[in-house]
Amino acid sequence: MRITLIGLLLLAMSGCAAFSDDAGGTDTSDGVQVTAAFYPLQYAAQRVAGDHAEVVNLTQPGGEPHDLSLTVKETAEISASDLVVYEDGFQPAIDKSVEENAGGEVLDAATVVNLMDVEESAAEHEEHGEEEGEEHTEEDGEEGHEHGDLDPHFWQDPLRMADLGDAIADKLSDIDPDHADDYSSNAADLRSDLEALDSAYTEGLADCDRDAVVVSHDAFGYLEKYGLHITGVAGLSPDAEPTPATLADLHALIRDEGITTVFSERLASPRFTEPLAQDLGIETDVLDPIEGLTDDTAGEDYLSLMEQNLDALREANACR
Numbered sequence: 555m556r557i558t559l560i561g562l563l564l565l566a567m568s569g570c571a572a573f574s575d576d577a578g579g580t581d582t583s584d585g586v587q588v589t590a591a592f593y594p595l596q597y598a599a600q601r602v603a604g605d606h607a608e609v610v611n612l613t614q615p616g617g618e619p620h621d622l623s624l625t626v627k628e629t630a631e632i633s634a635s636d637l638v639v640y641e642d643g644f645q646p647a648i649d650k651s652v653e654e655n656a657g658g659e660v661l662d663a664a665t666v667v668n669l670m671d672v673e674e675s676a677a678e679h680e681e682h683g684e685e686e687g688e689e690h691t692e693e694d695g696e697e698g699h700e701h702g703d704l705d706p707h708f709w710q711d712p713l714r715m716a717d718l719g720d721a722i723a724d725k726l727s728d729i730d731p732d733h734a735d736d737y738s739s740n741a742a743d744l745r746s747d748l749e750a751l752d753s754a755y756t757e758g759l760a761d762c763d764r765d766a767v768v769v770s771h772d773a774f775g776y777l778e779k780y781g782l783h784i785t786g787v788a789g790l791s792p793d794a795e796p797t798p799a800t801l802a803d804l805h806a807l808i809r810d811e812g813i814t815t816v817f818s819e820r821l822a823s824p825r826f827t828e829p830l831a832q833d834l835g836i837e838t839d840v841l842d843p844i845e846g847l848t849d850d851t852a853g854e855d856y857l858s859l860m861e862q863n864l865d866a867l868r869e870a871n872a873c874r
Contacts, residue, residue: 586730587658589631591640591648592619593846594709595663595718597856599639601744602722606733610635612648615847618821623647633657636729639722644706659725666721667714669704670775709844710776712748712755712860719744751860755780758864763872766811768804770819770827773843782867787816787826796826808834815870817841820848839866 586607590596596611603609612628613619622645624632632638632648633655640648641663652660708714723741727734759780767774771794772786785807788794796804807813808830816831816838818824824838831838842851842859851859867873 586637586726587631587635588726589635589638591638591645592622594715594844594856595639595641598715598719598744599637599722602719602737602740603726604736604740606730606736607636607726613645613846615852616821616849617846619645619845624651629655637661637722637725639663641706643704659729661721661725663708663718663721664704664706667708667717669706669708672703672705672772672775705772705775707773707843707845708776709856710774711779712752714776715856716745716748719748747857751857754861755864758868759871759873761874762868764811764813765871766807766813767817767841767867767871768808768813768815768827768830769817769841770822770824771843773819773845774841777867782871787830801830804830805834808836813870815839817866817870819843820850821845837870839870841866 586603588599588603588607588609590599590609590611592613593611596609599607599609610631612624612631613622624647629651632651634657636658638652638656638658638660640652640660642649643664708718719741723737726737730737755777759782765781766783766785767777768785768787770786771788772784774784774786778784785804787796787800787804808816814836816827816836818827818838818840820840820842827838841863844856844859844863847854854862
């Protein structure tokens with residue numbers, strides 16, 4: 555039964571490949587095929603792969619990655635790809651399909667970026683790493699110290715994105731050794747860009763009137779490494795309903811800290827943030843979690859969206 559299913563999926567994939575790019579199809583007949591689960595993984599894979607691989611994103615523009623369900627075509631892409639880049643625990647449908655259908659190499663981003671505990675600040679996490687000599691690799695994953703619930707939104711930290719780029723380069727070099735030098739060079743270029751972005755955040759948020767930030771949901775915890783204190787209206791899921799006690803605490807926090815702006819986001823409804831801002835007579839702005847692109851951000855990329863977020867944070871917190 556398994557062989558029959560995979561055969562049917564591959565047949566569907568080959569049929570999809572017959573369409574042009576304008577029709578949404580992907581030609582996988584030549585070169586290396588990479589499938590990325592959602593946008594930040596796609597961005598890193600494209601930067602590292604360059605012209606040597608076709609990178610497909612399973613989460614369509616405008617789609618909420620947490621809620622993704624796979625079509626037969628997308629399942630076939632997982633089966634036919636030379637490399638699938640995903641993050642275990644972030645998209646259950648992809649986790650299951652990778653386990654059952656992946657025919658090539660797989661890279662779980664969670665095993666190479668040193669995820670933080672949800673209840674742990676960035677500073678506390680780094681202290682644990684120094685105390686215990688953490689050294690996370692793809693093989694040993696998260697075994698450096700015990701974790702509770704892990705925060706999957708690692709791409710808010712540019713240096714963790716750089717680590718992912720290095721891991722993708724290693725995988726692609728194994729798959730396509732003829733272009734290993736190019737993959738390594740591309741990963742180095744990506745790291746250089748990401749280190750510059752990290753420096754811009756460090757310098758840009760170093761001298762501000764406020765350091766407290768209220769966001770739509772808990773997708774920005776990794777930004778606390780820059781001295782911010784992030785509070786989400788919802789939890790890790792953008793659809794999580796805040797309790798009356800949570801809302802009361804947010805009202806008190808906003809008043810006590812003199813917060814002037816509550817941040818909504820592009821892929822989630824503002825049904826929690828807009829009423830909160832209206833009740834308190836303060837502004838709303840957009841802080842993009844960069845989980846995916848939309849029609850409005852189709853011309854942007856990870857770097858430009860991170861720069862826009864930095865500008866929004868600097869303005870809201872009166873940074874100099």
